[in-house]
Amino acid sequence: MAIHKLRHFIGEIAALVDADTAEPELLERGGHALRELIHADDWLPDAFAQPSTERYQQYLLYADVQQRFSVVSFVWGPGQQTPIHDHTVWGLIGVLRGAELAAPFTRDSDGTLRQAGDEIRLEKGAVEAVSPRIGDIHRVRNAYDDRVSVSIHVYGANIGAVLRSTYAPDGLNKPFISGYSNETIPNLWDLSKERRHS
Numbered sequence: 001m002a003i004h005k006l007r008h009f010i011g012e013i014a015a016l017v018d019a020d021t022a023e024p025e026l027l028e029r030g031g032h033a034l035r036e037l038i039h040a041d042d043w044l045p046d047a048f049a050q051p052s053t054e055r056y057q058q059y060l061l062y063a064d065v066q067q068r069f070s071v072v073s074f075v076w077g078p079g080q081q082t083p084i085h086d087h088t089v090w091g092l093i094g095v096l097r098g099a100e101l102a103a104p105f106t107r108d109s110d111g112t113l114r115q116a117g118d119e120i121r122l123e124k125g126a127v128e129a130v131s132p133r134i135g136d137i138h139r140v141r142n143a144y145d146d147r148v149s150v151s152i153h154v155y156g157a158n159i160g161a162v163l164r165s166t167y168a169p170d171g172l173n174k175p176f177i178s179g180y181s182n183e184t185i186p187n188l189w190d191l192s193k194e195r196r197h198s
Contacts, residue, residue: 013071096151
């Protein structure tokens with residue numbers, strides 16, 4: 001298991017956040033780093049790629065100690081989808097396995113939501129950005145009805161603790177805090193295993 005790739009990615013995002021990088025540059029450079037991470041599928045521990053028949057899973061992989069960013073794996077069972085929802089912070093989504101369909105939404109002047117164009121198909125290796133600045137409301141679903149898809153997300157907060165909203169088509173919002181599907185996180189810091197194998 002090449003967990004060092006996740007550790008390296010976290011270091012790259014931390015450096016961008018530490019430098020107080022402006023959001024457009026952070027999303028561009030962070031997106032490049034996420035593409036590098038998802039280019040190979042040999043680092044995500046199996047425990048953080050397990051689907052559930054009940055609903056999609058959001059596994060915490062890392063949360064910055066100051067909660068400035070977090071990294072999660074989303075695991076989509078066949079046909080599973082989110083409700084229409086927002087994030088309230090910047091985010092990057094990269095597809096590690098399978099494919100996803102993302103439907104962007106916009107709010108009309110009367111407050112109702114409407115889908116803003118066609119669903120966007122994100123294939124393995126694709127990266128998409130969200131934020132209140134560029135578009136923050138969408139619905140995401142597994143593109144497949146017969147297999148699992150997995151995506152890696154990085155957000156500008158401890159996303160499982162952020163008060164966000166889901167939306168009905170008429171624009172009425174319902175507050176929610178997503179939490180996480182796991183009780184433990186990957187051990188990124190046991191370098192002894194890597195040194196034994198080098």
